[in-house]
Amino acid sequence: MAPRTDFPPVRACLFDMDGLLLDTEDRYTYCQNQILSKYNRPSLPWSIKAKLQGRPGPASTKLFHDWAQLPISLEEYKEEYYALQAQVFPDTQPLAGVPGLLRNLCRTRYWDSHGQQPTTNGTSNVRPPHRVHIALATSAHESNFRLKTSHLESLFSVFERHRRVLGDDPRIPPGRGKPMPDIYLVALQTINNSLPPGESPITPEECLVFEDSVPGVEAGRRAGMRVVWVPHPMLKKEYAGREALVLAGRTGDGAGMVDAHQLGEVDDGWAEYMESLVDFPYGKYGIVVPPKEVERQDAMMVDGGRIEDGEVVQVVESRPASRWAGRLRPRRSPSPGSSGFCCVKFRLRHRNPRK
Numbered sequence: 001m002a003p004r005t006d007f008p009p010v011r012a013c014l015f016d017m018d019g020l021l022l023d024t025e026d027r028y029t030y031c032q033n034q035i036l037s038k039y040n041r042p043s044l045p046w047s048i049k050a051k052l053q054g055r056p057g058p059a060s061t062k063l064f065h066d067w068a069q070l071p072i073s074l075e076e077y078k079e080e081y082y083a084l085q086a087q088v089f090p091d092t093q094p095l096a097g098v099p100g101l102l103r104n105l106c107r108t109r110y111w112d113s114h115g116q117q118p119t120t121n122g123t124s125n126v127r128p129p130h131r132v133h134i135a136l137a138t139s140a141h142e143s144n145f146r147l148k149t150s151h152l153e154s155l156f157s158v159f160e161r162h163r164r165v166l167g168d169d170p171r172i173p174p175g176r177g178k179p180m181p182d183i184y185l186v187a188l189q190t191i192n193n194s195l196p197p198g199e200s201p202i203t204p205e206e207c208l209v210f211e212d213s214v215p216g217v218e219a220g221r222r223a224g225m226r227v228v229w230v231p232h233p234m235l236k237k238e239y240a241g242r243e244a245l246v247l248a249g250r251t252g253d254g255a256g257m258v259d260a261h262q263l264g265e266v267d268d269g270w271a272e273y274m275e276s277l278v279d280f281p282y283g284k285y286g287i288v289v290p291p292k293e294v295e296r297q298d299a300m301m302v303d304g305g306r307i308e309d310g311e312v313v314q315v316v317e318s319r320p321a322s323r324w325a326g327r328l329r330p331r332r333s334p335s336p337g338s339s340g341f342c343c344v345k346f347r348l349r350h351r352n353p354r355k
Contacts, residue, residue, distance in 0.1 A: 003267055003268055005269060007226065007286075009127055009286025010132060010208040010285040010286055011130060011207070012132065012133045012208070014137050014225070015138075015159075016137060016210060016212060016213065016216050017136060018054075018140060019053065019212040020210055023093050023095055024148060025232050027085075027092065032081070039071055039072070041070065050213075050239070051215075053215065053216070054211070054212075054214065055139055056168075056177035061078060061081065090151060092152070095277065096276050097276050097277030097278035097279070098155075100278075102158050105132050106158050107294065108290065110131075110294045111288070112131050127286065135165065135190055136166075137165045137186075138164075139166075139183070142168055144167075165183055165186050165190060169183075169186065171186045178213070178216050178219040179222070179249075181219050184220055184223040188223075204223055204224035205226070208227070208285055209225045209226065210228050212229070212230050213231075217229050217246055221264045221271060226271065227247070227270065227271035230275070239251070243273055245266065247266075247273065
């Protein structure tokens with residue numbers, strides 16, 4: 001079929017975490033192979049790992065244990081597995097292109113106060129630049145999420161707490177994790193429930209899902225959203241020749257569990273593969289990123305600070321340094337209803353008091 005090309009501009013970006021934002025996939029494999037080696041079992045092949053990716057932790061853990069045929073119970077395996085995770089996850093790092101992408105999307109907040117009315121170009125209306133909202137949709141449960149991100153508060157502060165949907169979120173019914181669409185539909189709901197006054201609700205086709213796993217791509221497609229697939233190189237190799245089926249959301253175990261209208265078509269234009277998130281093509285998705293210089297303008301003020309180079313800079317009157325020592329701390333999370341924009345850390349800047 002001919003790919004669709006008349007999509008509306010993207011107004012919301014929804015992000016997976018493991019293997020997409022963070023370098024956790026090889027760490028998972030390391031933990032699993034350590035246990036397999038201990039019990040004289042062969043290493044985990046990507047044909048099996050591909051089925052584990054993207055799913056909620058309990059489901060993924062059981063799938064692995066059933067496949068591995070270990071001489072220990074599921075509970076014993078989990079105890080060993082989680083102990084290894086506690087060693088390797090506290091120093092996870094963002095993958096290439098991730099900090100810049102999140103920073104640029106956050107900067108689109110500028111358009112809330114500086115967007116222009118649509119103009120006419122010939123017979124068609126030219127849309128004004130607009131803010132792009134973001135949310136997190138990860139299968140990681142709360143404790144696992146904290147283990148991987150507690151040292152990366154600056155990176156994850158861009159996701160407002162009420163726009164973080166985790167794998168153990170009670171709004172996701174049991175058995176409805178990825179590849180089912182629920183987690184992305186809930187993520188969109190969290191955005192629509194907290195839009196600024198006067199902004200129209202965002203529709204699924206105005207959303208762009210970022211995923212690395214095959215079940216995650218399926219979840220995004222079944223939610224009626226556009227998808228960018230950024231797989232691990234070995235996962236890409238595992239699905240060589242079947243990439244079009246992955247992008248259509250037609251390769252996973254859940255194909256028979258959804259209505260036909262939730263399935264994509266091969267080469268329908270709703271999804272694409274990218275090697276990494278470096279040099280993301282914003283214009284292709286109707287996203288206009290303001291220049292970095294706008295970070296110094298009053299429109300970028302957040303809770304008394306100004307966003308500069310991904311940091312919230314608090315301007316204070318000049319005081320003796322000792323008085324301010326230890327007073328400022330990284331803002332751990334934005335408050336509900338605030339912009340929640342790029343709250344990375346406070347940098348103290350002095351200016352002379354007015355005379």
